[in-house]
Amino acid sequence: MKLFPRKPGTAGLHAGEDLQNGPAALYLDGVRMRALETSRGRLVATAALFAMIFGAIAVRMIDVAVLDSSPAKPRALPQARIDGIDMERGDIVDRNGIILATSLPTVSLYARPHEILDPVEAADKLARALPDIDKAEVRSRLASGKSFAYLRRNLTPRQQYDVNAQGIPGLYFEKGERRVYPHGALVAHAVGMTDIDNKGIAGIEKRFDGALRGSREPVRLSLDIRIQTLVRNELLKAMETFRAQGATGMVLDVHTGELLSMVSLPDFDPNDPPAGANEALFNRATKGAYEMGSTFKLFNTAMALESGRVNINSSFDATRPLKYGTHEIHDDHALNRWLTVPEILVHSSNIGSARMALEAGTEFQRSFMGRIGMLQTPTVELPEVGSPLVPSPWREINTITIAFGHGLSVTPVQLAAGAAALVNGGVFRPVTLLAYGDGRAIPGERVMKQRTSDQVRGLMRMVVTEGTGRKADVPGYEIGGKTGTAEKAAHGGYKKKAVLSSFVAAFPMDAPRYVVVAMIDEPQATKETYGFITAGWTAAPATGRIIAQLAPMMGIAPKAAPEPAVAARPTPGHGRGDLAATR
Amino acid sequence: MIKGLVSTFLFACIAAAIGVGLYFVKHEVKEQEARLNELNQEIQRNQEAIHILKAEWSYLNDPARLRQLSEKFLSMRVMGPSQITSLTPARREPTATAAVPPVKPPAGTVRADPPKPPARPDAGRGETARAEPLRPPVRPAPSVAAMPVPPAPPPAPVAAPTPGRTIVIQSPALAQTPDGPGGRQ
Numbered sequence: 157m158k159l160f161p162r163k164p165g166t167a168g169l170h171a172g173e174d175l176q177n178g179p180a181a182l183y184l185d186g187v188r189m190r191a192l193e194t195s196r197g198r199l200v201a202t203a204a205l206f207a208m209i210f211g212a213i214a215v216r217m218i219d220v221a222v223l224d225s226s227p228a229k230p231r232a233l234p235q236a237r238i239d240g241i242d243m244e245r246g247d248i249v250d251r252n253g254i255i256l257a258t259s260l261p262t263v264s265l266y267a268r269p270h271e272i273l274d275p276v277e278a279a280d281k282l283a284r285a286l287p288d289i290d291k292a293e294v295r296s297r298l299a300s301g302k303s304f305a306y307l308r309r310n311l312t313p314r315q316q317y318d319v320n321a322q323g324i325p326g327l328y329f330e331k332g333e334r335r336v337y338p339h340g341a342l343v344a345h346a347v348g349m350t351d352i353d354n355k356g357i358a359g360i361e362k363r364f365d366g367a368l369r370g371s372r373e374p375v376r377l378s379l380d381i382r383i384q385t386l387v388r389n390e391l392l393k394a395m396e397t398f399r400a401q402g403a404t405g406m407v408l409d410v411h412t413g414e415l416l417s418m419v420s421l422p423d424f425d426p427n428d429p430p431a432g433a434n435e436a437l438f439n440r441a442t443k444g445a446y447e448m449g450s451t452f453k454l455f456n457t458a459m460a461l462e463s464g465r466v467n468i469n470s471s472f473d474a475t476r477p478l479k480y481g482t483h484e485i486h487d488d489h490a491l492n493r494w495l496t497v498p499e500i501l502v503h504s505s506n507i508g509s510a511r512m513a514l515e516a517g518t519e520f521q522r523s524f525m526g527r528i529g530m531l532q533t534p535t536v537e538l539p540e541v542g543s544p545l546v547p548s549p550w551r552e553i554n555t556i557t558i559a560f561g562h563g564l565s566v567t568p569v570q571l572a573a574g575a576a577a578l579v580n581g582g583v584f585r586p587v588t589l590l591a592y593g594d595g596r597a598i599p600g601e602r603v604m605k606q607r608t609s610d611q612v613r614g615l616m617r618m619v620v621t622e623g624t625g626r627k628a629d630v631p632g633y634e635i636g637g638k639t640g641t642a643e644k645a646a647h648g649g650y651k652k653k654a655v656l657s658s659f660v661a662a663f664p665m666d667a668p669r670y671v672v673v674a675m676i677d678e679p680q681a682t683k684e685t686y687g688f689i690t691a692g693w694t695a696a697p698a699t700g701r702i703i704a705q706l707a708p709m710m711g712i713a714p715k716a717a718p719e720p721a722v723a724a725r726p727t728p729g730h731g732r733g734d735l736a737a738t739r
Numbered sequence: 740m741i742k743g744l745v746s747t748f749l750f751a752c753i754a755a756a757i758g759v760g761l762y763f764v765k766h767e768v769k770e771q772e773a774r775l776n777e778l779n780q781e782i783q784r785n786q787e788a789i790h791i792l793k794a795e796w797s798y799l800n801d802p803a804r805l806r807q808l809s810e811k812f813l814s815m816r817v818m819g820p821s822q823i824t825s826l827t828p829a830r831r832e833p834t835a836t837a838a839v840p841p842v843k844p845p846a847g848t849v850r851a852d853p854p855k856p857p858a859r860p861d862a863g864r865g866e867t868a869r870a871e872p873l874r875p876p877v878r879p880a881p882s883v884a885a886m887p888v889p890p891a892p893p894p895a896p897v898a899a900p901t902p903g904r905t906i907v908i909q910s911p912a913l914a915q916t917p918d919g920p921g922g923r924q
Contacts, residue, residue: 236779241786255797261787338798385802708822 244333245354247374248347248361250381251416251591255374256347257361257426259333259354262310265319267298271326275299278324282307285318298326309352310334335361337426342384345439346377346418346538346589349426358426358437360589362539378414378591383407386705387417391674394698395421398679398689404440404568405698407706408671410576410662412598413585415536416670418442418569440677442534443542445565449642450504450624450691451575451660452561456513457501457615458578459524462608463516471496472511480556485510501615502623504639506560513559514552521558522550527603528574528584530566535586542567561640568658572673575660579616579636579668582609617665624692628661628700632714633707636668637661637699639691644678654678657691659699664712672706674699 248257272278275298283291286308297305307327311319316329335350337343348359356365364375391403407417424436438444460466471494478485487505500508513521525531533543545565547554557563569587577584582604592598616636619625624639640658643650658675662668674695685693707714809815 236775236782241783241790243790254800255794258790258794258797260791260794336794338794339801342801342803382802385806389803 242372244369245335245350246368246371248368249374249376250343250379250384251376251414252380253374253376254381255338256343256377256379256381257335257337260336262332262334263316263329264309264332265307265311265316265327266330267305267307267327269298269300269302269305269326272298273325278326281322281324282319282327285322286315339381340425340427341423342381342388343377343379344423344426345420345441345540346379346415347426348538349429358540359439359538363537376591376593377589378409378412378416379418379589380416382709383417383706384419386709387672387674387702388419388421388423390698390702390705391419391421391676394674394676394679394694397682397684398676398694400676400679400694402435402440402677403675404444404677405674405702406441406568406572406672407702408572408576408587408673410580410668410671411585412592413573413576413587413600414592415569415572415587415589418589439538439540440568440675442536442538442567442569443540445542445545445567446656446675447562447565447642447645448571448658449561449640449656451571451638451640451658452558452564453501453504453509453640454578454612454616454638454660455525455528455530455574456509456521456559457497458604458608458612459521460497460512460516461611462524462604463520465515465517466497466512468497468611470512470515472500472508472515474500474505474507474511478507478510478556480553483553483556485556485560498615498618501638502618504624509559510556513555518550518552518555521555524603525558525564527601528577529570529586530564530574534567534569534573535588536569537589541569544570561642568673568675571658571660572671575662575673576671577603578609578612579662579665579671580609581606613662613665613668616662620661624690625659625661625696627692628659628696628703630663630700630704630707633663633703633712634665634715635661635663635700635703636665637696639696641690641692653689655689657689657694659691659695661699661703663703663707664715666715669712670706670710672699672702674702 243259243261245259247255247259249255267278269275275295278298279291279295282294283289289308294307297307308315309332311329319327320329333354335354337347337349344359346359348361348363349357350361351357356362356368360375360377361368368375387405387407391405394400395403403419403421405417405419406415408415418441420438420440422436424430424434430436461468474487474490474495475492477487485506487503487507489503491499491503491505495503495505495508497508497512499505500512516524522531531544531546534541544567547558547563554563573584573587582602583600584603585598585600613636616638617634618636619638620629620635625635625637628635628637638660640656640660642656642658643652644654644656645651646654656675656677657679658673661672661674663670663672676691676694676698679689679694681687681689688694
């Protein structure tokens with residue numbers, strides 16, 4: 157198929173063939189040739205141009221598609237967001253995962269005063285939506301002409317709706333977060349609190365401020381709010397009964413060093429903290445260093461037994477007061493005879509304890525106290541931790557007074573940690589407020605022989621069965637402990653009527669699991685205590701009540717005194733029916 | 740000629756079909772994305788709500804409050820050590836019955852017989868108002884099974900708990916549940 161077929165009838169004949177042999181023909185031929193040449197030249201030029209352009213495009217395409225060094229990334233596929241919400245600050249939970257502190261989304265109301273048309277009207281309208289707002293102050297803020305002013309933080313959704321409904325121009329809402337403590341005062345001292353900008357300013361909130369920020373994993377504490385509640389209730393009751401200034405209590409797991417409960421009274425509501433330097437903000441359990449009094453005799457006895465110079469049957473002269481220089485050591489309930497080691501502890505003899513300490517030696521006492529953590533600042537994870545007040549130099553008179561708990565001030569948490577080391581077989585474990593998860597190694601250091609620990613356990617039990625701690629006894633649970641009534645130091649002397657009565661207990665005594673410390677600051681005598689303010693009448697009963705509730709809660713089966721009788725002599729014919737009745 | 744036109748037309752149709760298909764797919768994708776966005780927002784809202792509800796749940800689970808409520812609405816009290824015993828005595832009993840042939844003393848002698856005090860740990864169950872009836876140790880089994888709660892014999896000197904009240908706390912958590920063992924007292 158040809159686009160320009162020859163005309164029929166002129167086959168074999170060129171157009172203008174008849175003129176080919178003439179000059180005109182030659183001329184004509186030249187004209188046609190020239191026209192053809194011109195158009196061919198133009199065609200070539202055009203083709204070359206197009207070829208160049210297409211070549212450039214092709215090169216560029218290869219460059220973009222094949223040789224591109226930074227290929228355009230494909231658009232990220234839209235995904236479902238099911239991985240929780242991002243909060244500015246992580247939660248704090250107790251050992252069972254119950255929330256102790258969390259951040260809730262809130263909105264804050266702010267204004268751009270320079271956009272406000274009529275500050276007076278705006279303030280009036282705003283006061284209609286938020287009746288408790290200070291109208292005059294709002295008006296002055298709105299009239300200030302600044303570019304930004306907070307009007308109210310943390311609105312409830314209802315308030316937000318009301319403010320929005322007023323339709324005031326120049327007011328805006330800002331999404332924010334608010335720290336909330338669902339349990340309020342219950343764990344206030346451990347958890348601490350944050351300031352208005354959600355920055356930790358006390359307790360765990362401050363200590364783990366960095367870790368809590370932007371972390372989705374909650375910080376899990378070792379506290380158990382059930383135990384915390386019962387300890388707090390009992391201490392509150394004791395404080396009220398004895399019109400005391402304060403109280404503190406702790407429950408410590410002797411095998412891990414975890415604090416299951418830490419209460420310091422008076423306490424505060426971290427959702428609405430008291431302003432300034434309030435006494436309620438003071439954490440007695442970790443920050444306050446006190447002379448513990450007779451509870452130290454436990455450590456003293458352990459120290460003496462550990463030294464090897466004293467054994468459980470040694471006896472010491474307590475016939476008359478011990479004189480050292482100008483000092484004279486008396487006993488509260490003087491027996492005026494020689495006392496064995498158990499008797500010294502059971503009757504809480506100052507003289508006997510001092511003589512025991514002298515027997516063991518100043519140097520040994522000091523190193524022993526250091527080993528059970530009495531001379532170092534405790535390691536508990538709180539910013540509010542007090543350092544012990546250690547005598548320097550440590551003279552022999554210090555040895556004597558420290559034997560019965562004076563002259564060395566320690567924090568209650570140190571007392572608990574030391575007591576745990578005494579009863580758990582002689583391993584000192586640093587106290588912690590964080591729960592040990594699976595696989596986290598529990599640090600511990602052997603500080604005394606197993607045998608010493610066993611003996612001290614026996615002695616602690618005797619104090620409760622025969623000595624000053626009788627009111628702490630709970631039938632079924634073998635509680636061991638030691639009372640301590642320390643007169644508070646004031647103006648270079650000691651106040652007789654202002655005491656710090658404490659009780660440190662451990663149970664069950666055959667295989668201790670928990671140490672309970674209760675301390676009451678300046679209890680006042682009541683009729684029920686027959687005028688006594690000593691620990692045996694104040695702190696010991698409170699501790700007993702705590703343990704009576706704590707033990708069943710922790711699943712510790714009570715032991716009966718004559719239990720072997722039940723186990724060994726199953727009465728015949730007693731079986732089937734009872735089993736049937738069980739159902 | 741015809742062939743060329745047909746193929747051209749065919750290709751044009753295919754192109755048109757693909758174009759229309761692409762348009763619909765794109766539209767669908769847009770719709771799906773909008774829906775995903777919506778769902779994401781809803782998830783976010785719900786998660787926020789869950790977060791708040793969790794805080795509220797924690798607040799409502801304040802042990803002091805629960806205690807108050809349970810004291811108000813349930814006749815339960817704090818569990819005491821005397822309310823716990825172990826299953827060990829009960830476990831021993833089948834073998835004991837097997838070993839001792841069924842002795843069936845006349846009922847009268849049983850009543851007269853001062854009970855061998857098994858000296859239970861929790862012999863003095865003081866806080867329960869009603870004294871637990873003493874079950875004589877050698878009572879024929881069926882009769883006991885017939886009356887699981889026998890009337891309290893007035894002369895019973897020792898209020899020994901029956902093993903029928905055996906309670907074992909498996910976990911500390913159980914002790915807190917309203918249906919827990921503490922609730923049965």
